Amino acid sequence: MNIQKIMKEAQKAQKKAAEVQEKLGGMMVVGSAGGGLVEVTANGHGQIMGVKLKPEAVDKDDLEALEDLLLVAIQDAQKKAHDLSEKEMSRELGGIGNMLGGMF
Template sequence: MFGDQGFDMNALLAQAQAMQSQLARAQEELAAKRVLGSAGGGLVEVTVGGDGELLAVAIKPEAWDEDDPSTLGDLIVAAVRDANKKLAILAETTMPQLPDLGGLAGQ
């Protein structure tokens, strides 16, 4: 199946275990992070944990409009989206890059 490439299953398993360990450490590191998202020029700010959990919402009084309460909901949604986008970028930079397995993944 692998011809004369000198395929070493033990080396592959050791590499997989090392990658798993790196990934676990990166996930723990990411889970400990906090990301701030905002909308409306800071009228609404949310804090999201590295695990994606919404931790806090801060709303300035100016964000509330009695004649248009749906705007506040829109600002909250926009702030959470902003935080999630920042979290995705943080996760991308925190998580280790997986090596190219030279086509083995598809076999």
């Protein structure tokens, strides 16, 4: 394989990776904690887009429990966003997708 062909393939992969990154910005995942008492929505980049609390999640005498639930739900949403990103990169770019996914 010549260097020009390799460069052309790399440019194609880079363009495809940019398209996947744009697509991920519009995809949403939901992380939850406490059996759904707290839900956190994130986009495919892991940016938090929204938080929903059920009234029974709020106990003014135990705010620490709510803080813990929020932290778990945020971490769950971010993990799901990371997994989604890896899956999309792998699906669209094959083996090189995992390598490029770590760059974004």
